[in-house]
Amino acid sequence: xxAMAGDNGCVGLVLVSHxxxxxxxxxxxxxxxxxxxxAIVTAGGAQDGSLGTDGGRVLELLRAAAxxxxxxxxxxxxxxxxxxxxxxTELSAAESERIRVADAPLVEGAVAAAVxxxxxxSLEEAARAAEEARNVAKL
Amino acid sequence: MSQSSELLVERQAQLPATVALHARxxxxxxxxxxxxxxxVFVCANGxxxxxxxxxxxxxxxxxxxxxxxxxxSGDDAVEAAEQLALLIPSLV
Numbered sequence: 001x002x003a004m005a006g007d008n009g010c011v012g013l014v015l016v017s018h019x020x021x022x023x024x025x026x027x028x029x030x031x032x033x034x035x036x037x038x039a040i041v042t043a044g045g046a047q048d049g050s051l052g053t054d055g056g057r058v059l060e061l062l063r064a065a066a067x068x069x070x071x072x073x074x075x076x077x078x079x080x081x082x083x084x085x086x087x088x089t090e091l092s093a094a095e096s097e098r099i100r101v102a103d104a105p106l107v108e109g110a111v112a113a114a115v116x117x118x119x120x121x122s123l124e125e126a127a128r129a130a131e132e133a134r135n136v137a138k139l
Numbered sequence: 140m141s142q143s144s145e146l147l148v149e150r151q152a153q154l155p156a157t158v159a160l161h162a163r164x165x166x167x168x169x170x171x172x173x174x175x176x177x178x179v180f181v182c183a184n185g186x187x188x189x190x191x192x193x194x195x196x197x198x199x200x201x202x203x204x205x206x207x208x209x210x211x212s213g214d215d216a217v218e219a220a221e222q223l224a225l226l227i228p229s230l231v
Contacts, residue, residue, distance in 0.1 A: 033166035033193060108194055115166050115193040119173035129192075136194040 001060070004039050005068035011117045011126050012039035012071040014061045014099075015110055016080040018052055020045035026074075026110050034114035039068070043083075053079045059087040062099055066091060070098035070123045072113045072130055076106045098123065102130035109133045148216040150209045150224035155231075160201035164230040169193045171226050177213035179223065190223065 006012050013030065017023040023044025031040050041061050046052030062084075065071035075081050084101055091099065100123050102109050109130035116129035158164055160183070172179045172190035179190040183205050188195035190209070201207065207227055211219040 029162070032162050035163075035166060035170070111197075112192070112194050115169050118166065119170055121173075132192070133194055136192065136198065138194075138198060 001064055001067065003068035004041060004061070004064040004071065006039040006117065007037035008120060009069050010037045010039075010120060011069050011123045012041065012065055013110060013114055013117065014058075014065055014071045014073045015040065015042045015044070015106065016053065016058055016073065016084055017042070017044040017076045017106060018078070018080060019076075020049065022076065022106070026107050029107070030110040030114035033111050034118040038114050038117045039071075040110075040114060041065075041071075053083040055083045055086055058083045059090055062087050062091060063095065066095035066098040068098075070100075072117070072123065072127045073099060073101040074104060074106050074110045074113065074130060075101065100124060100127040102127045104130040104133050108136070108138075145212045146216065147210055147212045148220040149211075150220040152207050152209065152224040152227035154201060154203055154205050154207060154227060155229075156204040158230050159203045160196060160199060160205070160207075160230075162197075165193060165196045167230060168223065168226065169196055171223055172219065175211070175213075175215050175219035175222075177211040177216040177219040179216075179219050180210045181223070182208040182210060 023042035113130035
């Protein structure tokens with residue numbers, strides 16, 4: 001397992017979605033806004049490529065992030081949340097401290113967290129930036 | 140949060156004609172603003188956004204060629220406003 005680490009110690013992002021396309025699209029967008037220093041990885045869709053979640057992949061990504069600079073986790077809905085919760089129970093206490101699941105909309109949260117991370121902020125600050133996305137007026 | 144008695148420093152700058160304040164350029168502006176302690180706002184078309192919040196800045200929807208106003212207050216407000224005013228016309 002390779003640790004997931006951003007440049008200059010930037011925290012990273014783990015995006016979990018029912019859809020591989022959604023996860024990749026959000027990763028591309030967040031990556032463009034945040035720049036290359038922020039590592040963004042995705043767990044989108046089931047193992048066979050259909051809509052769903054792959055718990056094994058989620059755990060693998062969380063472990064890699066915890067071994068590196070830590071990550072904010074963004075989820076879409078339903079079983080994505082359940083997969084993340086299940087994976088968290090498999091982590092050690094030390095690993096868990098480097099993972100923060102943000103209660104935020106996937107796209108807006110990922111963009112906000114990624115940009116925050118690119119400024120070198122802490123894990124908690126990046127997660128809060130994601131969660132503030134719920135309050136920002138879009139229109 | 141800054142006190143109302145603190146000086147508000149303002150600088151104007153224009154986005155290049157071909158550069159809208161979307162995605163990458165917005166991210167660059169936010170990263171630059173985040174380096175300062177001052178409260179920093181960017182204003183466009185009569186709307187004001189927290190320059191340290193990417194979602195706020197993106198919501199401005201400022202198209203290429205738009206005149207922006209940077210408003211800052213706090214310790215390094217002058218430096219913040221001037222640096223961002225220099226950055227804006229050079230965004231790509």
